[in-house]
Amino acid sequence: MAFTGLWVIRRQGALTEVGGRLYWPDRASLERAAAQAGVQLSDIIIHTGRPGSDRR
Numbered sequence: 001m002a003f004t005g006l007w008v009i010r011r012q013g014a015l016t017e018v019g020g021r022l023y024w025p026d027r028a029s030l031e032r033a034a035a036q037a038g039v040q041l042s043d044i045i046i047h048t049g050r051p052g053s054d055r056r
Contacts, residue, residue: 009034009041 006023007030009016016022018037024030034041 009039 008023018033
């Protein structure tokens with residue numbers, strides 16, 4: 001997953017499913033899904049892409 005550029009939520013070492021999904025294409029969509037599901041985010045957000053990989 002290091003090169004996919006996806007955003008995931010991890011809790012207690014495991015990926016967390018929110019709204020039937022395990023990953024999101026960007027931080028904004030992850031934050032919207034978490035807010036709708038009542039999942040509070042802090043340091044549990046992980047961007048799986050490497051630095052500088054925002055180019056497409």
